[in-house]
Amino acid sequence: MAETTLKCYVFQFLSNTLPSNPSDFCTMHPMPKLFIDTVGCQMNVLDSELVVGSLRRQGYELTTDPKSADVILFNTCSVREHAEEKIYSALGKLRGHKEAHPEKVIGVLGCMAQKDQEIVTKRAPYVDIVCGPGQLARVPELIDAAKKSRKKQYAFSLGRADAGKLEVTQSFESYDPNRDPTMRPTPFQAYVRIQLGCDKFCTYCIVPSVRGPEQGRHPDHILAEVKQLAGEGCKEINLLGQTVNSYKFDHGDGRKSRLSDLLYRIQDVAGIDRIKFVTSFPKDMSDDLIQAVRDLPKACKYLHVPAQHGDDVMLKKMKRLYTVSYYKEMVQRCREAMPNVAISSDFIVGFCGETEEQFATCGELIRFARFKNSFIFKYSPRRGTKADELYKDDVPEEVKKRRNNDLLAVQAEISAADHQSQINTEVEVLVESPSKAALKEQGQSAYTEHTQLTGRTMTDHIVVFEGHPRLIGQTIKVHIDQASPWTLFGTVQTDENVAVTGDLDILPAIARLPDRKIELSLVQLLAYR
Numbered sequence: 001m002a003e004t005t006l007k008c009y010v011f012q013f014l015s016n017t018l019p020s021n022p023s024d025f026c027t028m029h030p031m032p033k034l035f036i037d038t039v040g041c042q043m044n045v046l047d048s049e050l051v052v053g054s055l056r057r058q059g060y061e062l063t064t065d066p067k068s069a070d071v072i073l074f075n076t077c078s079v080r081e082h083a084e085e086k087i088y089s090a091l092g093k094l095r096g097h098k099e100a101h102p103e104k105v106i107g108v109l110g111c112m113a114q115k116d117q118e119i120v121t122k123r124a125p126y127v128d129i130v131c132g133p134g135q136l137a138r139v140p141e142l143i144d145a146a147k148k149s150r151k152k153q154y155a156f157s158l159g160r161a162d163a164g165k166l167e168v169t170q171s172f173e174s175y176d177p178n179r180d181p182t183m184r185p186t187p188f189q190a191y192v193r194i195q196l197g198c199d200k201f202c203t204y205c206i207v208p209s210v211r212g213p214e215q216g217r218h219p220d221h222i223l224a225e226v227k228q229l230a231g232e233g234c235k236e237i238n239l240l241g242q243t244v245n246s247y248k249f250d251h252g253d254g255r256k257s258r259l260s261d262l263l264y265r266i267q268d269v270a271g272i273d274r275i276k277f278v279t280s281f282p283k284d285m286s287d288d289l290i291q292a293v294r295d296l297p298k299a300c301k302y303l304h305v306p307a308q309h310g311d312d313v314m315l316k317k318m319k320r321l322y323t324v325s326y327y328k329e330m331v332q333r334c335r336e337a338m339p340n341v342a343i344s345s346d347f348i349v350g351f352c353g354e355t356e357e358q359f360a361t362c363g364e365l366i367r368f369a370r371f372k373n374s375f376i377f378k379y380s381p382r383r384g385t386k387a388d389e390l391y392k393d394d395v396p397e398e399v400k401k402r403r404n405n406d407l408l409a410v411q412a413e414i415s416a417a418d419h420q421s422q423i424n425t426e427v428e429v430l431v432e433s434p435s436k437a438a439l440k441e442q443g444q445s446a447y448t449e450h451t452q453l454t455g456r457t458m459t460d461h462i463v464v465f466e467g468h469p470r471l472i473g474q475t476i477k478v479h480i481d482q483a484s485p486w487t488l489f490g491t492v493q494t495d496e497n498v499a500v501t502g503d504l505d506i507l508p509a510i511a512r513l514p515d516r517k518i519e520l521s522l523v524q525l526l527a528y529r
């Protein structure tokens with residue numbers, strides 16, 4: 001999953017006797033505040049939403065400023081070194097602050113915490129809490145214990161080799177408590193975890209170690225969560241899993257549920273208009289799933305299926321379990337079923353031993369598959385992975401950088417052609433928020449005055465257009481006038497553009513938390529791959 005940055009602002013802690021309106025107490029008790037910064041994929045964004053939700057139920061309140069917070073949390077990522085360094089740098093900035101205010105609680109949560117339990121404590125000895133992604137349910141208790149005891153608090157899941165599979169699996173809890181609607185990127189879009197962990201063990205990847213064994217959540221629990229979200233006004237559900245299309249649940253009575261079964265059930269949930277899922281593993285792109293996406297009107301015709309490389313030797317070294325010709329055949333199967341399906345990919349450039357010829361095959365694959373977009377990463381060796389153990393990281397950094405840029409240029413050419421072909425068409429857009437530019441220029445007023453808005457089509461294309469923010473949360477028709485490689489620009493088709501419907505209830509929901517709204521809108525823009 002792609003790297004994103006999210007700042008959520010956590011809350012003031014109220015004691016056991018909560019008033020009906022917590023703000024009634026604010027003037028009476030100087031309440032401690034909490035700040036949370038999230039780096040990483042959508043799974044981390046969801047984890048942060050859930051951590052903040054559980055703290056909120058205990059009366060916490062968010063702040064945007066870490067230094068004004070009494071509890072400062074970092075939800076971390078360990079997929080690439082860069083993501084880790086960002087966190088250490090943020091922690092470094094807090095060193096003096098913590099020395100001056102020893103009563104403040106600093107916590108490192110998530111994948112880096114699980115991977116580098118001791119290193120975190122060594123590099124930032126003033127951190128009070130270190131908690132892996134499989135133990136997030138314990139965060140409120142850990143904060144309390146840290147405050148009371150002034151001792152370091154640790155909570156980790158078992159390592160993959162520390163015990164039998166069942167025991168290791170059980171140490172990664174499915175952390176999906178009741179949702180808090182105010183903590184979502186927008187009130188009408190929500191992530192729903194359907195799967196934990198990963199069992200693929202691609203040689204470069206740390207995820208199977210830090211997120212544990214693959215486990216599918218019970219479909220009834222997923223459905224209950226989706227219905228709850230629909231009841232709260234949510235229109236778009238994004239199902240999350242590291243290899244989401246490998247999702248399976250064995251009911252123990254001979255019945256098995258697959259992702260396609262889930263899609264059929266969610267199709268029937270009133271109020272939900274769009275269903276997406278990320279991230280798919282190429283080998284598990286089964287025909288039943290392709291048919292479900294084709295046949296279900298609510299299923300977005302968008303598949304994120306990372307190829308990672310265009311060369312068989314590299315794919316084998318990465319242990320991706322498929323060949324380039326398999327991948328191409330999979331793309332063809334998807335396009336035969338859905339000629340207009342948008343497919344996106346991830347690529348790793350500069351993996352161990354990659355030659356110029358091998359690198360060039362990635363561009364060839366982009367041209368063949370005509371990806372809507374690709375996320376391109378420079379290989380970053382991760383301690384504890386097979387690739388780090390077996391192969392030398394021998395492609396120099398400047399070469400990785402150049403290959404990254406070259407591949408982006410190929411993708412930009414393909415994306416530009418795809419976008420050009422959409423000029424003068426009409427697309428259905430779910431309006432998400434003011435555009436990044438509008439938020440930068442207008443600040444809060446972008447939520448109340450005519451502005452530049454952004455949204456996505458059913459194929460996950462980003463569309464920017466002028467309109468009133470009351471359109472946020474509505475699905476409208478937009479005529480595409482212009483295109484850049486990464487964005488479509490259009491005009492709202494007037495029949496729908498000022499329709500006043502019950503959907504407008506969404507705006508007050510966004511406006512309720514004035515400090516949060518801009519940040520969360522940015523999150524939403526960044527969080528989508």
Ligand code: 5AD
Nearest residue numbers: 001002204205306346377378379380
């Ligand atoms: N170095 C660089 N990129 C990586 N990814 C995973 N592990 C690494 C690594 N060690 C990329 C893959 C994956 C995406 C989420 O991150 O492309 O699909």
Ligand code: SF4
Nearest residue numbers: 198200201202205207
């Ligand atoms: Fe990592 Fe491979 Fe699992 Fe994706 S499928 S999370 S790249 S091990």
